[in-house]
Amino acid sequence: MDIRKDILSRFEARTGRSRTLDGQAKLSLPGGDTRWATYYLPWPTYMASGSGCRLRDVDGNEYLDFLNNYTSLVHGHRHPGVMEAIRQALDEDLIFGAPAESQFRLADLIARRMPGIKRLRYTNSGTEATMMAMRAARMFTKRQIIIKMDGCYHGSHDFAEINITPDLSGQAMPTPKTEAVGIPECLLDAVKVARFNDLGSVERLLEEYKGKVAGIITEPLQNQAGIIPASIEFLRGLRELADRYGVLLIFDEVVTFRLSTGGSQKILGIIPDITAIGKIIGGGFAIGAFGGSEEVMSIFDPAGSAGYHHSGTFNGHNVTMRAGVASVELLDEGAIARIDSLGARLQEGIDGAFRKAGIAGRTTRVGSLVYTHWTAGKITESKDVVLWKKNAADLPRFFHLELLNRGIFGSNRGLFNISTPMSESDVDQAIAAIGETLAAMKPLVAESAPHLVL
Numbered sequence: 359m360d361i362r363k364d365i366l367s368r369f370e371a372r373t374g375r376s377r378t379l380d381g382q383a384k385l386s387l388p389g390g391d392t393r394w395a396t397y398y399l400p401w402p403t404y405m406a407s408g409s410g411c412r413l414r415d416v417d418g419n420e421y422l423d424f425l426n427n428y429t430s431l432v433h434g435h436r437h438p439g440v441m442e443a444i445r446q447a448l449d450e451d452l453i454f455g456a457p458a459e460s461q462f463r464l465a466d467l468i469a470r471r472m473p474g475i476k477r478l479r480y481t482n483s484g485t486e487a488t489m490m491a492m493r494a495a496r497m498f499t500k501r502q503i504i505i506k507m508d509g510c511y512h513g514s515h516d517f518a519e520i521n522i523t524p525d526l527s528g529q530a531m532p533t534p535k536t537e538a539v540g541i542p543e544c545l546l547d548a549v550k551v552a553r554f555n556d557l558g559s560v561e562r563l564l565e566e567y568k569g570k571v572a573g574i575i576t577e578p579l580q581n582q583a584g585i586i587p588a589s590i591e592f593l594r595g596l597r598e599l600a601d602r603y604g605v606l607l608i609f610d611e612v613v614t615f616r617l618s619t620g621g622s623q624k625i626l627g628i629i630p631d632i633t634a635i636g637k638i639i640g641g642g643f644a645i646g647a648f649g650g651s652e653e654v655m656s657i658f659d660p661a662g663s664a665g666y667h668h669s670g671t672f673n674g675h676n677v678t679m680r681a682g683v684a685s686v687e688l689l690d691e692g693a694i695a696r697i698d699s700l701g702a703r704l705q706e707g708i709d710g711a712f713r714k715a716g717i718a719g720r721t722t723r724v725g726s727l728v729y730t731h732w733t734a735g736k737i738t739e740s741k742d743v744v745l746w747k748k749n750a751a752d753l754p755r756f757f758h759l760e761l762l763n764r765g766i767f768g769s770n771r772g773l774f775n776i777s778t779p780m781s782e783s784d785v786d787q788a789i790a791a792i793g794e795t796l797a798a799m800k801p802l803v804a805e806s807a808p809h810l811v812l
């Protein structure tokens with residue numbers, strides 16, 4: 359039996375209406391898509407409705423959602439508490455073109471939770487949040503250069519689209535490069551690239567550009583690259599280097615805010631000067647925010663002497679704010695402990711399924727974030743992920759499609775994440791589907807990537 363054909367034909371048979379919609383979408387959206395991450399071949403499954411941790415597609419198929427809009431829906435779909443807050447907001451108004459109480463209610467809630475944030479400003483995405491965090495560092499220090507880490511993803515603005523794909527050269531310093539021809543090369547003068555988890559490479563840049571560096575930005579946990587945590591020594595060292603060289607330390611906690619009530623920084627006890635957040639703080643709506651100490655953020659005080667004109671038509675949208683308060687309040691310590699333990703259960707189950715199928719594969723996990731890797735090797739840096747992907751043929755693609763066939767909606771790059779409505783039996787259902795998928799794919803593994811057969 360041709361396993362690829364079998365997986366594809368069952369996918370096609372279940373998703374006829376998605377196929378039709380994909381054809382219609384291509385008439386007005388390039389390739390039928392408005393978001394690279396959600397597209398896959400032969401066509402993406404169009405969803406029609408969601409409730410709790412379940413999704414229903416336009417053909418009536420049901421799925422357990424382990425994608426949760428790329429970790430932003432930490433309470434799953436249409437959580438009653440979040441929906442009630444949205445209804446309240448709708449009764450007030452959508453947005454006023456004036457300040458609203460909901461704006462500082464959410465800011466206050468976040469500031470009480472996140473050690474590094476005393477004052478914050480809203481944006482409409484995590485992308486904009488990291489862009490503004492970098493700008494804040496440049497404004498505050500009156501210097502130009504930002505040091506970013508190889509393999510870190512901070513969204514899609516020009517200053518962030520540098521070395522997202524990690525350098526494979528193995529040299530002490532990564533070769534800086536823009537991700538696309540549309541990113542101005544001149545930004546390589548303003549963004550310098552160090553190695554993640556390598557303090558020496560950061561110090562080298564701080565020495566080389568002494569007096570010119572405004573900030574160091576890092577993810578405390580590389581998310582898109584494959585759930586790869588920074589070591590505590592690295593993050594402590596960054597704090598120490600930032601203080602020694604008089605530069606601002608920026609943590610991108612757009613994804614990691616879900617890991618504790620105060621994000622990674624609270625768990626680690628390392629307080630950055632500026633923090634970028636997003637995703638879960640919008641209760642399902644578009645959002646980002648960046649914040650820091652009163653002193654750093656005073657540059658955004660409209661009545662202050664710096665008086666920087668930061669604006670945005672939809673910043674602090676009333677519905678987003680109200681939904682955000684509900685989402686953050688619902689994510690208390692008990693809820694986080696529960697999703698973390700379900701994350702551990704999922705990790706154990708996936709690792710066990712790979713072992714049982716006799717296929718080399720493993721997961722990395724932090725809290726409720728789990729990533730599947732098709733390798734028996736160690737995953738300690740983003741380069742490891744790029745390398746296994748090069749050697750895994752099209753296995754991750756067919757794994758993703760076959761899981762869809764079996765009612766499990768994950769990301770096509772291997773990320774699974776837990777939402778608060780999930781139960782142990784939901785996780786067990788996913789583990790069973792993954793086990794069956796791997797067993798079915800074993801001959802394909804033997805044919806296209808025999809090094810992965812144990």
Ligand SMILES: Cc1ncc(COP(=O)(O)O)c(C=O)c1O
Pocket residue numbers: 428482483484485486488511512513514577581582610611612613636637645646
């Ligand atoms: C660590 C990190 N920073 C920033 C962003 C960008 O956020 P957004 O997609 O809301 O622009 C993301 C998105 O996944 C992210 O993972």
